[in-house]
Amino acid sequence: MPFYPSGLEAFFQAVATGLLVGATYGLMCVALGLIFGIMRLINFAQGDFLMLGMYFALAIMSGLGLASLLGSLPALVLAAVAAVPIFFAVGWLMHRLLLGRIGRDRPDMTEGEMHQTQLIMTLGISLVLSNGGLMAFGSTPVSLNTPMASQALVLDAFGGDMMVFLNEARILAAVAALAACGGLYALLHRTDLGKKLRAAADNPLAAIYMGVDVARCHRVTFGLGFGLTALAGAMVASYYPFQPYVGLDFVIVMYAGVVLGGLGSIMGSFWGGLVIGLVQQLSTLVLPMQLQSTTVFVVFLLILLIRPQGLFGRSVERA
């Protein structure tokens, strides 16, 4: 019979780890939610964008040797910061050359036709990226080997009787996720560009009548979504080994988080991701580890049953 420790220490440890893991999930979900919320685009390649961010961090840290030159923390921060504009540009171009040709920029296509072609195209992009990754990087898992991955900040409340370990790499990833989500919130709610993006999301036709370049908004959105996912990838790579198919490990969590937060609610996606992280960790207090992922989907199904629009979704606005 498995033994499960009870008590406050296990509970606090699960909450702390859940928050750290959940914050990073939150960033991944926000990036996906942004693309879906504004563009209504189902992006199957989101996991592969995450993978590219991971290999980008590896290239910066090991390939260019910046980890040994600057130290792993500054090199990781540099990789994560550089990932955003570089992958924004890649996303922008990808939309311009591929997705924009079959998305909302094509008034001759019906909504159903657009969704079908988008779905197939993102699936194709995903296959090209993962198989291209296999050719370029090989199938052997790699990792960044940062010392932070195996070091913890220890919260010691009662002289060693109750200790909570906060993994340093996960703390950094959570801080980066919060900063990125905060920045995105400010962009969406405090800037003219954000206003245009929200207008393009809420009512593309009305936005066009008001002089908003909806196609450009979509390109910016796709670029932002790609950049933020790559940022999440770079941070996750600091503690998680990866190979070209690593995206599959996270893509289900991303979709679950977005649906849990509420389809269309960009910042709700963050809370969706956070809830998934917490549920994953708290479930281990009462259930076997083997059911850790299953628990996430049970909660996911329950929320959809009780509140189909998700935690922060709006059920009638788009009806």
Added chain:
Amino acid sequence: MKIALIAPVSGPMARQGDLMRKGAELAIEDINAAGGIKALGGAKLLLMVEDAGDKVETAKNAAQRLVANRAGVVAGTGAWSSSLTLAVTEVTERAELPWLTLSYADQITSRGFKYVVQTVPVASQLALSSMPTVLDMAQAASGKRPTKVAIISDSTAASQAFVTPLRDGGFQKLGVTVVSDDVFTPPLTDATAMIQKLRATRPDFLLFYSTSFPDAKLVLNKMNEFGLGKGKLPAVTVGVQLASPEILKAVGPELLEGLVVVAPNWPSKAQEAALPGLTRRSGEPWLGQDTISTYGDVWLIKDALERAGSTDGAKLMAALRATNRSDGPADYYLGDRLAFDHNGRRVGGAVGLVQWQAGLPYLIWPKEDAVRTPLWPKS
């Protein structure tokens, strides 16, 4: 005269196939340099490699290609993973082609086949004899026999086939209490909950079986984070992929320090003189099970050819099964004797324990074959 090797030389298992190919090539070079097969007029050996790929179908196709072009092929070895070997031996058995394998699934030699031998202990022997071996080693190294174990294993068939007999009474018979037992479904996202239980339950050692090394890295990272790494809580794992240069690159020497790996075969004291030369010629930083077992397999075929004095499949197979050596080809396998039972299963084999010490994996047990002294905490 050709020796066949069926191994995955493409796809995700290509690295293991490459290591086997190196072992076969080195053995053939050495045998030919020493005068070839003397009983057959000094006949020289050639290697014929077929790609097993990564699927049962591709492995079976490789065996069919081999059998279709078998002119000059006297025997073979392969195909690394048990599932591939099961498929390959279906074909080689019908072709009455003598086959050797380092795969250790029991089924390979439980089908009544006459043309196959397993040169390492089978899985059921490995599971039941590895833990007494670990306890003996720990007692010899620390003066105290462990009495409490924690188990962490993934939910794959290979892991559970190993862990289940131990969980279901195996440890109890050895006087060891299981204080924590976690099964996770790969890929593992975070190991915190499992490692926290180790802190709470304070086992004497951890039995850890992960078939994927990203999951192994997450567990080792977390152990270190919780102050249990670098041998403070001895960890015993299964599978030689955790003693490979790739895991060293991915995980780093600090986290691997002290980790004990259960290995069906590993370079030992018996090869002390030859090993530096073999390692240099292989181009590998060190030799592991895949290379040394395949090297030994080719020498074993040579030994059987000398005794049979014929390339006839039935005569060669009879000579292989009649092997009873404690020197010569036996030097390339663990245990006091190299012999086979009526099913083709290894007799006289021993389970090896390999331990990471200062960035390299050394054989630490059985004592008579070991090249380093085991490290195990005294208290």
